[in-house]
Amino acid sequence: MADPAQRHFRTLFLSDLHLGTRGCQAHLLLDFLRYHDAETIFLVGDIVDGWRLKRSWYWPQTHNDVVQKLLRKGRKGARIIYLPGNHDEFLRNYIGTHFGGVEVFEDYVHETAAGDKYLIIHGDQFDIVVRHAKWLAFFGDWAYVTAIQFNTGLNFIRRKLGFSYWSLSAWAKMKVKNAVNFIGAFQETLTNEAQRRGVDGVVCGHIHHACDDDSGGVRYINTGDWVESCTAVVEHQDGTFEIIEWSQIADTQSGTEGDADEAQIEKSGSRVAA
Numbered sequence: 001m002a003d004p005a006q007r008h009f010r011t012l013f014l015s016d017l018h019l020g021t022r023g024c025q026a027h028l029l030l031d032f033l034r035y036h037d038a039e040t041i042f043l044v045g046d047i048v049d050g051w052r053l054k055r056s057w058y059w060p061q062t063h064n065d066v067v068q069k070l071l072r073k074g075r076k077g078a079r080i081i082y083l084p085g086n087h088d089e090f091l092r093n094y095i096g097t098h099f100g101g102v103e104v105f106e107d108y109v110h111e112t113a114a115g116d117k118y119l120i121i122h123g124d125q126f127d128i129v130v131r132h133a134k135w136l137a138f139f140g141d142w143a144y145v146t147a148i149q150f151n152t153g154l155n156f157i158r159r160k161l162g163f164s165y166w167s168l169s170a171w172a173k174m175k176v177k178n179a180v181n182f183i184g185a186f187q188e189t190l191t192n193e194a195q196r197r198g199v200d201g202v203v204c205g206h207i208h209h210a211c212d213d214d215s216g217g218v219r220y221i222n223t224g225d226w227v228e229s230c231t232a233v234v235e236h237q238d239g240t241f242e243i244i245e246w247s248q249i250a251d252t253q254s255g256t257e258g259d260a261d262e263a264q265i266e267k268s269g270s271r272v273a274a
């Protein structure tokens with residue numbers, strides 16, 4: 001018998017789970033996955049934190065359970081599409097292939113039930129553009145495309161040399177005054193990219209800040225993360241989108257002070273750079 005609380009969507013978008021780090025809210029995520037199903041599941045990058053795991057191995061049972069739960073959804077018929085981010089960019093070596101029923105792409109154009117096209121991409125590809133937006137605008141499209149290639153190449157070299165990913169958003173968050181500017185600049189850059197590719201919108205992650213905004217000409221949707229905000233994006237059967245803030249819903253469902261306190265301690269315990 002179906003669980004009455006079970007919700008079934010056309011599409012589910014998740015990003016920035018950061019499995020393999022203490023910051024990942026795996027318990028809340030497992031709870032979320034228990035109640036939410038979809039025909040297609042997009043894993044929009046930074047799902048497994050390869051950078052952190054390389055430094056120190058952290059892989060508790062709950063993180064394993066998350067992977068198993070996702071793979072089980074795949075076996076039961078869901079299409080699972082994985083778009084690597086900067087923290088799991090080791091998977092960029094596998095673009096165009098699939099493993100365990102999971103397909104790997106650099107980015108993907110998804111068509112909604114309403115017939116709108118959305119670019120699905122993690123977003124770290126544009127870090128350098130976000131940082132140097134004004135200069136790049138001055139030099140035009142050539143500089144823009146070159147900058148993205150440079151960004152990808154630079155991080156490839158850093159990885160080969162054993163350095164960690166230089167995180168633009170972590171850098172911006174350190175300079176708190178710039179954080180709001182940074183979020184805005186990221187949104188603007190991704191919105192421009194969607195326009196450049198002639199799609200109706202973009203679904204991305206990377207900056208750990210959920211958002212749904214169409215004021216920029218195309219729709220900008222950010223899935224948020226499962227480190228701090230515990231948010232996901234769903235597409236309903238009619239093609240409309242919704243941000244689900246699971247930490248809030250889970251808190252009201254459980255209704256116990258203890259759970260909320262525990263989640264709060266976990267939250268403040270370990271932050272992960274986007």
Ligand SMILES: [Mn+2]
Binds near residue numbers: 045046085122206207
């Ligand atoms: Mn990221």
